[in-house]
Amino acid sequence: MIIKSAKFVTSAVKPSQYPPALLPEIAFAGRSNVGKSTLINAILNRKHLVKTSSTPGRTQLINFFDINDNFTFVDLPGYGYAKVPDNIKKKWGPMIETYILNRKTLKAILVIMDIRRIPRQEEINLIEWLKYIRIPYIPILTKADKLSKSRQIKQKTAIANIFYLQENKLILFSAKSKKGRESIWDAIEEALESNLNYTQK
Ligand SMILES: Nc1nc2c(ncn2[C@@H]2O[C@H](COP(=O)(O)OP(=O)(O)OP(=O)(O)O)[C@@H](O)[C@H]2O)c(=O)[nH]1
Numbered sequence: 001m002i003i004k005s006a007k008f009v010t011s012a013v014k015p016s017q018y019p020p021a022l023l024p025e026i027a028f029a030g031r032s033n034v035g036k037s038t039l040i041n042a043i044l045n046r047k048h049l050v051k052t053s054s055t056p057g058r059t060q061l062i063n064f065f066d067i068n069d070n071f072t073f074v075d076l077p078g079y080g081y082a083k084v085p086d087n088i089k090k091k092w093g094p095m096i097e098t099y100i101l102n103r104k105t106l107k108a109i110l111v112i113m114d115i116r117r118i119p120r121q122e123e124i125n126l127i128e129w130l131k132y133i134r135i136p137y138i139p140i141l142t143k144a145d146k147l148s149k150s151r152q153i154k155q156k157t158a159i160a161n162i163f164y165l166q167e168n169k170l171i172l173f174s175a176k177s178k179k180g181r182e183s184i185w186d187a188i189e190e191a192l193e194s195n196l197n198y199t200q201k
């Protein structure tokens with residue numbers, strides 16, 4: 001994919017604030033601090049388009065980005081970080097669920113996980129729910145640079161088993177080395193080209 005333009009469009013918390021649903025959309029979901037915003041910048045070859053932070057809970061709104069005037073990337077707030085106050089946490093789940101259930105142009109969700117961690121119930125629930133509502137998902141194991149090659153392979157096998165996935169369905173990624181960037185784009189392009197109305201909305 002050649003990135004000719006990548007522009008912030010708007011932030012939203014509820015459907016009335018979403019931009020018009022005109023272009024196919026790809027969303028990025030995952031636990032807080034897992035590296036969602038960093039991954040978006042890395043695959044777009046932009047350093048600062050999306051704000052990133054070493055403090056979990058940086059992205060608290062649904063952020064829309066226009067890519068090439070052709071499709072939209074959506075950075076979702078991270079879920080499941082223990083230190084986020086309960087009143088904020090309670091808003092996040094419904095905010096993300098409402099987006100996923102209502103966005104007619106949503107083509108796929110990249111579910112970003114930390115390669116070093118065995119997925120918890122939250123990730124398992126998210127993927128089970130996406131399967132149930134028939135939204136295509138692309139599982140990514142990020143921060144691969146934090147593990148040796150042999151540990152990467154072990155974790156990939158362990159995580160694939162948890163989700164009953166074939167290992168080749170899990171994409172390993174590192175924002176540092178950009179390993180996995182091409183595989184991510186292949187998966188995104190496939191999702192963007194699909195004409196199927198998976199969500200039957
Ligand atoms: N070594 C390494 N660090 C990474 C990688 N991806 C992200 N990070 C670091 O992880 C931290 C969190 O990254 P973010 O992209 O802000 O995470 P996020 O998932 O958007 O977090 P929230 O917006 O809080 O949900 C930052 O300090 C990043 O530099 C990676 O592939 N390798």
Ligand SMILES: [Mg+2]
Pocket residue numbers: 036037038051052058059075
């Ligand atoms: Mg973020």
